[in-house]
Amino acid sequence: xxxxxxxxxxxxxxxxxxxxxxxxxxxxxxxxxxxxxxxxxxxxxxxxxxxxxxxxxxxxxxxxxxxxxxxxxxxxxxxxxxxxxxxxxxxxxxxxxxxxxxxxxxxxxxxxxxxxxxxxxxxxxxxxxxx
Numbered sequence: 001x002x003x004x005x006x007x008x009x010x011x012x013x014x015x016x017x018x019x020x021x022x023x024x025x026x027x028x029x030x031x032x033x034x035x036x037x038x039x040x041x042x043x044x045x046x047x048x049x050x051x052x053x054x055x056x057x058x059x060x061x062x063x064x065x066x067x068x069x070x071x072x073x074x075x076x077x078x079x080x081x082x083x084x085x086x087x088x089x090x091x092x093x094x095x096x097x098x099x100x101x102x103x104x105x106x107x108x109x110x111x112x113x114x115x116x117x118x119x120x121x122x123x124x125x126x127x128x129x130x131x
Contacts, residue, residue: 016119018093018114018116019081019083019091019093021114021119021121022081022093022112022114023081024048025048025049025121026079026095028040029041029044029045029048029069030070030075030076033067033070034075045057045069048121049120049122050122052122053121056068057124069124070097071110071124072099074099076097076098076099077100077105079096079097079098080095081093081094081095081112082094082096084111086116089115089116090113090114090116091114091116092111092112092113094109094111094112095110095112096108096109097110108126109126110124110126111123111124111125111127112124
């Protein structure tokens with residue numbers, strides 16, 4: 001039975017949760033990039049990310065020749081989003097991206113900041129080591 005068909009693979013969410021919105025964004029964005037749907041990826045960025053972050057991502061992407069949302073040139077095989085902290089009008093999540101499958105799969109973590117007033121993602125950075 002495929003991974004997404006197991007009995008314990010229940011997913012839920014709500015539009016009022018900034019954590020759910022980060023998870024929704026990463027799930028849809030990774031699907032769009034994996035499918036090669038460039039326009040959809042840009043539309044998702046426009047819907048879920050602040051204008052300031054989109055501008056900073058464009059500069060990061062030009063300098064690093066990689067996707068700034070994923071911080072990579074490839075598409076991950078799995079993603080997880082976890083609540084990390086909140087304060088000063090922001091919510092912080094940790095996004096774990098898995099690269100490859102099996103025992104040799106690699107992982108990277110991203111620190112993602114959302115503005116609580118708008119629920120828009122306002123910053124994406126490499127997570128500090130040990131997050």
